[in-house]
Amino acid sequence: MCALHEQCGSSAIPFTRLLAAALAGVPAETSVRELWRALGEAGLIEALFADGARPSSAFLGALLAALDARFPIGVTLGICVQVGSALPILLDSGGDDLGVVRHDALAGKAMVALAATDEAAAGSDLMDAATILTGTDDGEIVEGGKLWITNAAQADQLLVLARCRQDRHFTSFAWVLVPRDAPGVSVRPATTTFFRGAGLGHISFDAVRVTAEQVVGRRGYALPSFARYISVERLAGALWATALTRRVIESTCQWLTTPSAAGPSRWDDQVARHRFARCLVEQQRAESLCAQLSSQVGGPDGQRAAMVLKAGVAMSTDLILSECASLQGAHAWADGGLAWLRAEAGMFGVAGGTTDALLDGIASYPPCPVTTS
Numbered sequence: 001m002c003a004l005h006e007q008c009g010s011s012a013i014p015f016t017r018l019l020a021a022a023l024a025g026v027p028a029e030t031s032v033r034e035l036w037r038a039l040g041e042a043g044l045i046e047a048l049f050a051d052g053a054r055p056s057s058a059f060l061g062a063l064l065a066a067l068d069a070r071f072p073i074g075v076t077l078g079i080c081v082q083v084g085s086a087l088p089i090l091l092d093s094g095g096d097d098l099g100v101v102r103h104d105a106l107a108g109k110a111m112v113a114l115a116a117t118d119e120a121a122a123g124s125d126l127m128d129a130a131t132i133l134t135g136t137d138d139g140e141i142v143e144g145g146k147l148w149i150t151n152a153a154q155a156d157q158l159l160v161l162a163r164c165r166q167d168r169h170f171t172s173f174a175w176v177l178v179p180r181d182a183p184g185v186s187v188r189p190a191t192t193t194f195f196r197g198a199g200l201g202h203i204s205f206d207a208v209r210v211t212a213e214q215v216v217g218r219r220g221y222a223l224p225s226f227a228r229y230i231s232v233e234r235l236a237g238a239l240w241a242t243a244l245t246r247r248v249i250e251s252t253c254q255w256l257t258t259p260s261a262a263g264p265s266r267w268d269d270q271v272a273r274h275r276f277a278r279c280l281v282e283q284q285r286a287e288s289l290c291a292q293l294s295s296q297v298g299g300p301d302g303q304r305a306a307m308v309l310k311a312g313v314a315m316s317t318d319l320i321l322s323e324c325a326s327l328q329g330a331h332a333w334a335d336g337g338l339a340w341l342r343a344e345a346g347m348f349g350v351a352g353g354t355t356d357a358l359l360d361g362i363a364s365y366p367p368c369p370v371t372t373s
């Protein structure tokens with residue numbers, strides 16, 4: 001039985017076949033919402049989370065590779081953030097009050113954005129986030145702002161990281177689920193021509209009223225839950241980036257080996273072959289990291305494993321895309337060419353944690369990982 005069948009349970013239909021059938025009916029110029037609905041209606045989001053809040057990494061890899069092959073980065077990003085972090089946090093939260101939202105999200109009827117990066121703090125340091133949840137006699141109020149949120153412009157619900165105590169402490173935060181159309185919520189689209197379809201935006205919360213039922217999970221537990229599930233998003237990003245570089249390497253190989261109108265193919269140039277070989281080495285390195293660390297992400301050393309995976313794959317992605325773009329010369333600058341893809345793929349070293357911040361985190365893990373006996 002292949003790995004992709006393992007978690008299908010009694011279903012005789014493998015995930016990949018269901019996925020191919022679902023995507024066949026979706027046009028390449030689709031929106032995240034249409035794609036999310038198609039995945040939900042085909043039962044694929046449910047299948048991803050068949051074992052609970054952590055998606056199957058085999059299914060996750062298959063999903064993101066299939067999306068990457070068909071859709072622009074922005075559209076895949078809109079799915080990736082939902083299955084990588086927003087849904088896992090929501091599914092793990094327990095409590096019946098949010099059952100409808102969970103059900104609708106798994107069915108592809110509702111989209112959920114994860115709003116953690118705060119306007120008052122660096123994204124790498126969430127402890128300084130200032131968006132606040134305040135209790136009043138009349139209920140609770142959310143006040144503040146979030147930046148660079150994927151799906152901000154198109155999600156139904158916003159899963160917002162909010163401070164519930166003033167102390168600068170790991171236990172001072174709560175998750176709050178805020179409908180995007182709630183009074184006091186406003187979304188400004190991010191001014192970027194990158195990530196078409198991702199609905200990237202900045203969100204303001206101006207005295208937004210919420211009920212106690214909209215607080216997701218236990219108060220004070222949001223940062224531990226973020227740390228646990230951002231690991232899943234980091235794994236998802238690594239699996240996606242590795243699929244993306246695999247297809248870029250294939251297309252670059254084709255480019256290099258196709259005879260040019262002026263004469264022989266570029267493959268005759270030894271320097272070009274060596275630079276391409278360097279990309280193959282990096283690709284193998286990234287795939288090996290994924291193979292070795294995917295299964296560790298849910299385990300006791302999962303946060304460190306996810307940081308190593310994300311930082312390592314982001315570095316390989318950067319190297320492969322810059323070499324392949326350079327090998328393609330001016331061709332890389334044509335519309336839809338590698339120069340654009342390379343710029344967008346730079347997000348693998350920023351969104352969900354910058355490479356520098358992750359290296360800082362890896363270095364701070366005792367004992368030194370290379371000295372394990």
Ligand SMILES: Cc1cc2nc3c(=O)[nH]c(=O)nc-3n(C[C@H](O)[C@H](O)[C@H](O)COP(=O)(O)OP(=O)(O)OC[C@H]3O[C@@H](n4cnc5c(N)ncnc54)[C@H](O)[C@@H]3O)c2cc1C
Binds near residue numbers: 124150151347356
């Ligand atoms: C395409 C895209 C989609 C995104 N989607 C979402 C989303 O859906 N939800 C969400 O909440 N956020 C999202 N973000 C925001 C993203 O998570 C943040 O941009 C990221 O966490 C980095 O934060 P920052 O931009 O404030 O950079 P900073 O934290 O200010 O970091 C900038 C630079 O400072 C240096 N630096 C920072 N910390 C350290 C350190 N500890 N050690 C060494 N150097 C350091 C590094 O050079 C780093 O690259 C998205 C961003 C992008 C680009």
